[in-house]
Amino acid sequence: MPAQRVYAGYLALQAVLGIGWWVLLATSTTVRSGFELMPERHAVMDAFVFADIAVVVVGSAVGAWAITRGSAWAVPIVWFTAGGIVYPTLYLLGWVSFTGVGSPLLAAMVAVSTLTLWVAFQVWRTSRPPTPPRRDRPF
Numbered sequence: 001m002p003a004q005r006v007y008a009g010y011l012a013l014q015a016v017l018g019i020g021w022w023v024l025l026a027t028s029t030t031v032r033s034g035f036e037l038m039p040e041r042h043a044v045m046d047a048f049v050f051a052d053i054a055v056v057v058v059g060s061a062v063g064a065w066a067i068t069r070g071s072a073w074a075v076p077i078v079w080f081t082a083g084g085i086v087y088p089t090l091y092l093l094g095w096v097s098f099t100g101v102g103s104p105l106l107a108a109m110v111a112v113s114t115l116t117l118w119v120a121f122q123v124w125r126t127s128r129p130p131t132p133p134r135r136d137r138p139f
Contacts, residue, residue: 005068007067010115011063011067011119012061015060022049032045037099059078060081089106
């Protein structure tokens with residue numbers, strides 16, 4: 001199904017870009033300075049790396065693979081990945097609200113969260129069997 005290829009492609013791209021994101025943060029002070037939550041304490045942003053790799057990168061890669069294989073567990077893994085992206089997005093919303101710092105990172109995370117939630121919904125929607133028409137209505 002062509003739509004499934006789009007969803008799997010998005011998740012695969014998200015996995016690759018997730019790795020690229022952390023490589024950029026580790027190697028480019030210019031990029032990092034634009035997204036840093038506490039410039040004097042790099043550990044604040046670095047604390048996200050393990051969860052990001054485990055949930056977002058691996059979850060996206062496994063979700064893409066499951067979708068292309070037509071696996072029944074594609075739906076829960078993609079929803080798990082979406083939840084793993086939405087949680088830090090909400091955290092960042094609070095962070096930006098209280099500190100006024102991190103708006104560029106929040107903007108990026110809102111975009112990623114929205115797209116991943118949309119993909120999760122579409123994967124769920126297209127995995128459901130069609131609903132038979134109701135016979136108790138005249139038309």
